Amino acid sequence: MLYKSTRGNETVLSSKAIVDGIAPDGGLYVPVSVPSLDLSELLSKSYQELASNVLSLYLTDFSEQEIKCSVYKAYDEKFVDEIVPIKYLEGRSILELYHGKTLAFKDMALSILPYLMKKASKRLGIKEEIVILTATSGDTGKAALEGFADVEGTKIVVFYPSEGISDIQKHQMVSQKGNNTFVFGIKGNFDDAQSAVKSIFLDDELKKQLKSDGFVFSSANSINIGRLVPQIVYYIHGYLEHVRKGLIELGDEMNVVVPTGNFGNILAARYAKEMGLPIKKFICASNENAVLSDFIKTGIYDLDRPFKVTNSPSMDILISSNLERYLSLIGEDVNDLMMKLKTEKKYEISENGKKAMSDFFGHFATERETLSKIKSVYENEGYLLDTHTAVAEVVYDYYKKESGDETLSLIASTASPYKFTRDVLKSISDDLLLDDDFELIKILSAKTGLEIPKSIETLSEDEVRHPHVISKVSIKNTVETILR
């Protein structure tokens, strides 16, 4: 299996694609062809066996032993209960992707990426230290820090928007331990952080200087293909679980509903379909930063709109990097579109592209709809959603109403309600919430009886180790200073 840039034709092996993070021409690495699945063969497999199977189809320059070793180290007892439990509600199922250490779905890929990265760098004979530069809208940062903390031969640097993320998310990051971890708030939003980090990756002068000082850059963002491949696994797992339970038969179709920001998670589902998983509709749920759901409706990607800070902050994104991979998959002229995005802040895809997108449905949820959804699902079904998953539920309602489609749907639940305690509690209770977020964790637990996840039980006692907030224009400077 070889990988090429969405903006060029030169091919590389997966180990190179993973260590590079982003292609030298600024494009993202994509597999030149998509392998296919034999679902009936996978039916009896455990999560780890399934993951080993899928990964070995994509990462063909890794040995079977290397893949198995990475998979079993990543998906171990760090995951509480099961790796990906599923809750079966009325007409739909919730794929709980947040049972890893940092309580968001980012753990699914970032638990394994450090192992893959180390093996890839060894294979390529890289002597330099790998510096993982990470922009986060709140959840990637912590999951990447957890994954790379004290991993020999690496440093991890995270930039998060200092305003807008939840107190729990922030404290998880600023209290991060490990001698190789660096965390900075920026006065700016996720798009600012991601653009700055991308431009550092493409700064040849800086890269040359750092190489002579013994460093190379890589990425833990979903621009890294090593993030995408492990995410394909859980959609297949979700489907097979439904077959094992007798809810569908092998070959039946299902829908997936994904709360979307950088388009990484839903793209993984699209790749699963390309491999043969019978997915009927991809229901792309946006929050009020509805650039993606508008794109799916119109075929026009238009950045000319205000950036909003919402109660689903991990989806507060306007420049969705992974869409570029999807455009490449459906045969669009990526170079042309990305140039237009840069110069005109807007592009429109071809008529063929719009036709190819007919298996997508897009809509957005307002903040108010999100909160009232948490309340109604809790009161009617006794199930507690986080704000991001609630966005997905709201949009799923729009889809059903518009289409009349009752096909069984798998809703990707991307975070624990405890990560967004204030908004979750606000939606299910009439009390004035005067306490700090850590107090609210206890109140939420007392009210709902839902067990507090171990990894945040004593979080408030962890000291702040990374207090710095910097301006967005000094991101590059900060990186240089750390590495000097």
Ligand SMILES: *Cc1c(COP(=O)(O)O)cnc(C)c1O
């Ligand atoms: C990152 C994130 C999303 C968005 O996922 P993308 O892959 O960026 O589309 C949604 N919900 C939560 C909780 C997240 O952390």
